[in-house]
Amino acid sequence: MILALLLSIAPGLGQDRSVLERWRESLDLDLPGEVITAALPLVARSGPLAKDGEAIALAARALAAAGEEQRAAKLLDEARPEAASLGFVEVARARLAIERDDLARAREILLVPQVAPPVTPQVASVRTDPPVRFPAIPECWLLAGRALYRSDEGTGEKERAAPLLERFLELAPLDAQAPSALHMLAQTAIALGDTAAAGELRKKALASATWQDFYRTRRLQVREKPDEPLPRLGLAELFLAAGAHARAREVCRELVARVPRFCRGFVALGLAERGLGDLAAARKAFERALDCDPRAAPTYLDLARVLAAGGDKNAAAATYARYRDLGGTEPLEEH
Amino acid sequence: MHPRRAVSIAALLLVSWGCGRKPASPATSRDGASAPPAPAEDLVDEARERGLDYENRSGSPEKATILEANGAGVALIDLGNDGDLDVVFAQGLPSLRRIVTGPGVDLEIYENDGKGHFSHVPGPGLSGWWTGLAVGDVDGDGDQDLVAGGYGDLALLLQDAEGHLVPKPNAGLIPDDPAARLQVGWPRAPGHPPLWATSLALFDADGDGNLDLYVCQYVDLDPVAPPSGALGEGALAVPCRWKGYEVFCGPGGLVAQPGRILRGRGDGTFEDKTREWLPGIVPAYSLGVLPFDADGDGDTDLYVANDSMPNLLLINDGHGVFADRAYAAGVALSSDGRAEAGMGVASGDVNRDGLFDLAVTNFSDEPTELYFGSKRGFTEMTYRYGLQGETRHLLKWGVHLVDFDGDGWLDLFTANGHVYPQADRQHTGTRYGQPATLWHLGPEPRAVRVEPASESSILAPAVGSRGSAVGDLDGDGAPDLVLCRIDARASLGMNRMGAQNHRLAIRCLGPQKPSGSDPRPAAEDGLRRTPADGMGARVAVVVGRGAAEHGLLAEVETAVGYQSASTSWLHFGLGAEAGYEAIRIAWPSGKVEQLPAGRGDRRLTVREGAGIVHAEAFR
Numbered sequence: 008m009i010l011a012l013l014l015s016i017a018p019g020l021g022q023d024r025s026v027l028e029r030w031r032e033s034l035d036l037d038l039p040g041e042v043i044t045a046a047l048p049l050v051a052r053s054g055p056l057a058k059d060g061e062a063i064a065l066a067a068r069a070l071a072a073a074g075e076e077q078r079a080a081k082l083l084d085e086a087r088p089e090a091a092s093l094g095f096v097e098v099a100r101a102r103l104a105i106e107r108d109d110l111a112r113a114r115e116i117l118l119v120p121q122v123a124p125p126v127t128p129q130v131a132s133v134r135t136d137p138p139v140r141f142p143a144i145p146e147c148w149l150l151a152g153r154a155l156y157r158s159d160e161g162t163g164e165k166e167r168a169a170p171l172l173e174r175f176l177e178l179a180p181l182d183a184q185a186p187s188a189l190h191m192l193a194q195t196a197i198a199l200g201d202t203a204a205a206g207e208l209r210k211k212a213l214a215s216a217t218w219q220d221f222y223r224t225r226r227l228q229v230r231e232k233p234d235e236p237l238p239r240l241g242l243a244e245l246f247l248a249a250g251a252h253a254r255a256r257e258v259c260r261e262l263v264a265r266v267p268r269f270c271r272g273f274v275a276l277g278l279a280e281r282g283l284g285d286l287a288a289a290r291k292a293f294e295r296a297l298d299c300d301p302r303a304a305p306t307y308l309d310l311a312r313v314l315a316a317g318g319d320k321n322a323a324a325a326t327y328a329r330y331r332d333l334g335g336t337e338p339l340e341e342h
Numbered sequence: 343m344h345p346r347r348a349v350s351i352a353a354l355l356l357v358s359w360g361c362g363r364k365p366a367s368p369a370t371s372r373d374g375a376s377a378p379p380a381p382a383e384d385l386v387d388e389a390r391e392r393g394l395d396y397e398n399r400s401g402s403p404e405k406a407t408i409l410e411a412n413g414a415g416v417a418l419i420d421l422g423n424d425g426d427l428d429v430v431f432a433q434g435l436p437s438l439r440r441i442v443t444g445p446g447v448d449l450e451i452y453e454n455d456g457k458g459h460f461s462h463v464p465g466p467g468l469s470g471w472w473t474g475l476a477v478g479d480v481d482g483d484g485d486q487d488l489v490a491g492g493y494g495d496l497a498l499l500l501q502d503a504e505g506h507l508v509p510k511p512n513a514g515l516i517p518d519d520p521a522a523r524l525q526v527g528w529p530r531a532p533g534h535p536p537l538w539a540t541s542l543a544l545f546d547a548d549g550d551g552n553l554d555l556y557v558c559q560y561v562d563l564d565p566v567a568p569p570s571g572a573l574g575e576g577a578l579a580v581p582c583r584w585k586g587y588e589v590f591c592g593p594g595g596l597v598a599q600p601g602r603i604l605r606g607r608g609d610g611t612f613e614d615k616t617r618e619w620l621p622g623i624v625p626a627y628s629l630g631v632l633p634f635d636a637d638g639d640g641d642t643d644l645y646v647a648n649d650s651m652p653n654l655l656l657i658n659d660g661h662g663v664f665a666d667r668a669y670a671a672g673v674a675l676s677s678d679g680r681a682e683a684g685m686g687v688a689s690g691d692v693n694r695d696g697l698f699d700l701a702v703t704n705f706s707d708e709p710t711e712l713y714f715g716s717k718r719g720f721t722e723m724t725y726r727y728g729l730q731g732e733t734r735h736l737l738k739w740g741v742h743l744v745d746f747d748g749d750g751w752l753d754l755f756t757a758n759g760h761v762y763p764q765a766d767r768q769h770t771g772t773r774y775g776q777p778a779t780l781w782h783l784g785p786e787p788r789a790v791r792v793e794p795a796s797e798s799s800i801l802a803p804a805v806g807s808r809g810s811a812v813g814d815l816d817g818d819g820a821p822d823l824v825l826c827r828i829d830a831r832a833s834l835g836m837n838r839m840g841a842q843n844h845r846l847a848i849r850c851l852g853p854q855k856p857s858g859s860d861p862r863p864a865a866e867d868g869l870r871r872t873p874a875d876g877m878g879a880r881v882a883v884v885v886g887r888g889a890a891e892h893g894l895l896a897e898v899e900t901a902v903g904y905q906s907a908s909t910s911w912l913h914f915g916l917g918a919e920a921g922y923e924a925i926r927i928a929w930p931s932g933k934v935e936q937l938p939a940g941r942g943d944r945r946l947t948v949r950e951g952a953g954i955v956h957a958e959a960f961r
Contacts, residue, residue, distance in 0.1 A: 037707075038586045040769030072707075074735055074771030107731040157677060157725040190679025197670060197719075209669065212679055224580055235577035 030065045034072065035183045036226060042069035050082070060092025064099035071103055079103060094141030101150050110158045116140070117151035133170045148175035149184050156191045165195040181249055183223075186216035221245055236262055236269040243275040252282030263295075270299035274306050277313070286317045304333035311339055383747060384795040385780070385823055385835030387802075393460040394824070396450050396832045400434040403829065404763060407438050407568045408561065408592040409471070409493055411761035412540065412629075413739070413808025413828040415905030417475035418815075419486045422505025426454040427813045427909055429824055430488060430507075431832065432472035441493060442565050444527025446470045449490055451507070457961075458816030458836070466507040469526045470495040474905035475809075478544030478553045479875035481610045482855070486875065486910075489515070489555060491539030494524025494565070496557065500610050514612040515555070515604065524565065535562035538599060541686075543901035544606075545633035545642050546878055546930060547619065548662030551852065551871025552608035554615075556644060556901075558628035559599035561592055569596070587764040593627040593649050600625035601646060605662070619662045626651040632687035633899050634698055635880060636671075636715075640932060642878045642899075645673070647684025647702055671719035673700065673711075682708045686904035690743030690752045691715075691895040692723075692783050696882070698895070699723075703738030703756055703904070706765070706772040710738050710756055727789045729781075735772050736779065737761065740810030740903035744821050746780070747840030748915035750885065750894065754781045754789060757825055757904070759806020775804040778825055778833075800825055800835035807833070812902075813909030819845045819943060819960035821913045826906070844916040844942040845960070846883060850876030850898050850927060853950040870931050872950050875910055878930040879950075883914045884923040891923070916942045 026045075033041045046066035049056040056062040063086045070079035080103055086096050097116055104112040119138050141147040152171035155164040172188040179185065189212035196205035222245055228238035239262040246255035259276035266272060277292035293310035296303065307330035314323035327339045389395070401410025414432035421428040429452040435441055446469035452460040474491040481487065485501040496515035499507035516523050517537060524536035538560045547554040571588070572579040573595035582591035603619045604612035630647035637643060637657055644664065646654040652674040656664035668674035676682050683705035692699040697715030704710060709730040713720035724730055733756070740757035747753065758776035765774040778801050781789035794801040800823065809826040816822065820837035827833060852872040872879065876898045883894045896912040916922065925937040929950045937953060940946075947956040 037584075039771070040586055043769055072771060073769040106734070108725045108728045110725060153678070157722075160726075184678075187678040187680065190675060191677065193679075194672060194677070197672070205670075216679070227580055228578060231579075231581055232577060237577040241578075 027061055027065060030062075030069070032226060034065065034068055036223060036230075037072070039069040039072035042066065043073060050086075052085070058087065058089045058092070060086070060088030060095035063088060064095040067096075067099045068102065071106060076103060076106070094144050094147065098141055098144050098147045098150060101154070102146075105150060105154055105157075110154045113150060113154040114158070117147055117154060133174050137174075139171065145175050145179035145182060146184075148172070148178065149182075149188055152188065152191065156195070165191075165198055169195050181218075181222075181251060181254075183219055186212050186219055189215055218245065218249065234265055236266040236272060239265075240269075240271055240275060243272075243279065247275065247278055247282065250282070252279045255279035256283060259292075268299065270296050270303065273299060274303070274309065277306075277309055281309075281313055281316075286313050289313045290317065302333060304330055304335045307333065308335055308337055308339075312341060315339060383792075383839040383841075384799045385746070385801065386796075386798050386838050387800045387833045388458075388798075388836045389832055389834035392458055392834055392836075393462070394429065394452055394832055394834045395462065396429075396431045396452065396826075398431070398434065398826060398828055398830060398832065399436055399447075400828050402437055405590055405761065406570070407563065408590050408596075408761075409438055409538070409563055410434070411590065411828075412473065412560075413759075413806075413905075414473060414826050415475045415541070415809030415907075416811045416824050416826040416832070417477050417488060417900075417907035418811045418813040418824065418909045419477045419488060419501075419907070421451070421453065421486075421501060421507070423485050424456065424505075426456045426458075426817065427815055428452060428454045429460065429811075429815075430475060431826060432475055432490065432492070432809070432905065434471050434473075438563075438565055438568055441471050441524060441526060442530050444469070446526035447472070449475075449488075449507075454815060456817065458822070466497075466499050466509055468495075468497055468509065470497075470524070473538075474540050474542045474558070475907050476542035476544045476555065477900045477907035477910070478877055479873065480544065480553050480606060480608075482552065482608050482852075482874040484874060487610075488907075489542050489544060491542050491557060491905075493538050493563070494522075494526075494536035496537070496539055498610060498612075510610045513610060514614070515557075517602070517614065530566055532564055532566040534566075535564045535597075538563060540629045541631045541901065541905045543631045543633050543644070543899075544877065545644075545899065545901065546873050547603065547642065547658065547664075548605065549641060549660065549870040549930060550608075551873050551930075552606040553873055553875075553877060554606045554662070555604040555612060556631050556633070556646075557602045557604065558631050558646065559601055559625075560627055560629065560649070561599060562597040563592070584762055584764065585770050587762070587767055587770075589762045589764055598625040598627050598651070601628045601631075603662075603664075615662065620656070620664055623654070623656075623664075623666060626654070629685050630687045630702075630904055631901060632689055632700075633878070633901055634689045634897055635878070636698065638697070640928065640930070642930070645687050645689075645700060645702075647687050648681070649683045649685070649705075650681055652681045653684050653702065667719075672722060673702075673713050673720050676708065676711065677722045677724070680708075682711070685737075685739045686741040686756075688741045688743045688902050689897070689899075691893075692743060692752050694751075694892050694894070696893060696895060698897070699743070701741050701743055701754055703741045706737040706760060707734055709733045710736075710741065710754070712754075723787065726787045727783065729789050732781065732789055732791060733779075736776050737765075737772065739808045740825070740906060742810065742812050742823070742903055742908070743783075744812050745894075745913065745915035746821060746823075746837055747782070748820065748843030748845045748917065749784075749840055750843075750892065750915045750917040751782065751784045753792070754783055755779070755810070755812075755823065757807035757810045759808065759828055773804065775806050777801055777804050778807055778810075800833040803833075805830050808904060809906040810903050811906045811908045812913075813911065814847060814913065817945075817961035819847055819913075819945070821909075840915065843918065844920050846914045846916055846922060846942045847945040847960075848881055848883075848912045848914070848925070849910065849945070849947045850879040850881065850912070850929075851947065851949045851955075852876055852929075853931075854952065872929045872931045872933075876929075876950070877910070880928045881912055882926045883916075884926070885914075885916055885919050887923060911945070 067079040101113040101116040152168040155168035159165040193208035225242040243258040256279035262272040273296035280289035311327035418427040431450040448465035472492040476489040498510040498513035521534040522537040541558040543556040569591040627649035641658040644656040655668035686703040700713040702711040710733040736758040738756040742755040780792040807827040823835040825833040900907040
C-alpha cells in the first residue's frame, strides 16, 4: 500500500526535486527512519529512482545514520546511476569512508588523482582547476576538506583543506555543515598563528551555528504544526536575515497560501520580493498586508520605500505620510 | 592556550626521554617476538562472588525525566586507613516524585577485607537522590573524606578515626538560595528547581595545600512539575523527540545551572569562590570534570565536559583564578565544530611524549574524542585512532586511560549505555543496553578493541552503565574496575590482564605535618603546599635503558570519568622490565624529587621530602 503510494508519486520526481529536498531535510533533522521508509522502494533496482544518484546517495546516508553502514555500502556498490548523477554516489561512498575513519579512501574518492592541491592556493585557482572530482556537488568540497583536515599530522593538510572549505561555503553558505567548515578554517588559522583571522572565523562559525539551530527548530515546528503561521514566519525571517530572498519568498508564498489572514506573512513576502528586486510583486504584497492590517505602521514605510524605489514619488509620499500619521519616525530614505 | 604550554611536563620533570612516539621496546611490543604468549585476558566480573551486591535504582524503566537517565557514580576510598580500597556507591530513587514525598536513600558502602572481598556496611545516614562522588583528604588529617552530590543536595562526609564517614553539617557546599536544597519529604511548590550536582572534583585550586571543590551542575528540573512532551508553549512549542521518537525533555531547552567552585579552608568547611575564581564562565550543562595540569606549569587546571555546549579548558593562573582556553586549545568542540554531549573525561600520556592527553566521552552519533597534548594546545587524534568508527554507535559515560595489561601503554575504557529506552526502536543506529568497552592504545595510532574473553567479562553484557572507578582492590598490583550499571547490579572487573608484565604502584603524600599542628594551617604565607593526600603531584617513572628507555607520566587526581572517584594510587605498567630506572616527582609545592632505580611489582608510598616511606610487594 505504502509502496504503491510512493510509486504513484514517483513519475513526477524527474521534474520535481522537492521529494529529495524533503529527504535532505529529514536527514538534517536526524530522522533517518523517515528517509529509509520513503526512499528505499524508490531507489531499488526496479524503482523509479534506481538511476538517480542523488536519491541513492540520500538513501545510503539515511541507512548509515540508522547504523546500517553495510547496507548503505551495498546500496552504493550495486547502484547503477546515470552518468550525470554518478558523483552523488561517489561522494556518498566517501562519506561512508570518513565515518569509518578511512581518510585515505575518502581522499582517493574525492580528490583528483595525482594532483595534490597546492599548499596556499587562491580560491580562484580552485575554481578554474578544481582539485576535487565532483566540483558541482558542494558536499564533495566539504568532505574533501574534512578528510584532509582530519589527516593532518603537521604536514600541511589543514592548509590544503582551507580553499576547499572556502569553496564549499561559497557554494552552500546555508548548508547544515557550514558551521563545521567555518570551524575548521578557524582552527587552521589558529594553527597558523593568525589570531585575527581565527577570531573572525570563530565569530562567523558561531553565528552560522546559531542560525542553523534556529533553522532546525523552525523546521521542526513547521513539521509539528504545518498550519501554524508563526514557525513559517520564523523560517522566512531566517532566510531574510541571511539574504536568501528566493528561499524566503518560497516559504512566504506557502505561508500566505495556507493562512491568508496572517498579515505578517504578506509583509515578509514583500520584503523577500523586494530583496529579489521585484518591486511590483513587493508592492502587491505590502498592499495585501495593509488590506489585512491597515494600522500596521511599519508596513506603510515598507510600501513607501518600494514605491519610491519604483519612481512613484507621489504615492510614496502619501504612503509615507500615513506612516507618520500612525506614529512612525523613521526617514523614508534608507541608510 | 596558556603560553607556558611550551614548557612540557617532561621538561619540568627533567625526564630525558624525547618527545614524540618512540618505537616500543621489544619487551613491550604488542607484536614483539620476545613477548611471552598471553593468557586469556579479561576484566572478570566477580561482583557476586566478592560480595558487591549493589543494585542501582535510577527512576522508572521508561525514563520519564532526564534525571532518571543519568545514573550514579562510584568512589574508591580507603576507609579506616588500612591500605585497601573500599567502595561507595551513589544511589537513586524509583521515581522523581519520590524525592519530594520521600523517603530518600543513603549512600551504599562496601568494606574491603583487604583481599578484595566486600561486606555491605551501614551508610552515613544521608537521605536524597545521589549522583556524583569525590574523594580526598579535605581536612588534611591523613585519611580520605568524601563529598556526595545529588539532585537537590551536596554533603561532606569526614572520615573519623574508626573509618566511618560522618556528615559534616554546614560545610558551606549549598548555595544561599533557599530553593537549592531539596529536603526530602518536605512539601515543595512547583517552579523551584533545586541544584543538581553531577561530577565533582576535589583538587587544590589555589595551591594552599587545602583541597577545593569543583561542582558540575546540570539543569533546572522541577521535581513537582517536570517538563513532558514538549518544551515551549503554543505554536512555537518544540516536541521532545529524538530520531522521531518521543523521549524525555532536556537538556536542550532547559535552563543550565552554572558550575561552581568552592575554596576549602582545610577544616572541613568551604566558601563559594565562583564569582572570583570563575569570572565570565557561563552556565552550561556540565557532566564531567577532570583536574590535571594541562599546560605543564605546575598548578592544576580543569577540563569540564558539557552536554551539548562547548567544553571548557579552565587554565589556572596559579592562584585559583581560571580562564577558559578550550577553543584556542582545540578542545571546546568536535573537529567539525559541533558542541558535543560531553559526559566523562580522563587524562593520561597515551603516546608517551611527556604531555597529558585527554579522552572525552560523548553521546551516540558522536565519537569518544581523543586529544593529544602538544606544545600549543591539543591535537585531535580521534579519527586517526579509528575512534569515530569504533565509538559513534555507543553513548559513552565513565572513561579511563589506564594501563590495564601492564605493557606500558595506556588502554581506553568506556562505560556505555543509552539514555533513551526508545533507542531499541527501528532506525536509531544504537541500542539502549550497551556493553562496556576497552581498547588497547599502543605505539601504532589505532585503537584495538578488546573483545570479552568469556561471558563473565564485564565487557560482555549489553547492560548500560554510567559511573566507573579504577583501583587495585585485591592488592595484586593490577588496577581493577568497578562499574556502576544503571537499574542493574554493579560489576566488579577483576583484572586478569597482562599477568606476564611487571607493574608498579605509587602513592604520593604531602609532607609530614609538624607535630601539634591541627588542623593543617592555611597558607597565609603565600607559599605553595602539597595537599596531605598528594593531590596534584605529577610522577614520571623512567623505564628501560638506551633505545628502550621511555617515561610513564601520571598525576595524582581522584576525579576521573563520570560522577566517580578512582584511587589516588598511580599504576604503571613496566612490561617485561622488572624494575624502573628512576622516579621523578613534581610536587604541587614546587619541589621536585628524584628517586633512584628500584624493583617493580611493589607498592611504594612516597612522602614529600622523605622519599619512599613504605614499600611492599604485590600480593
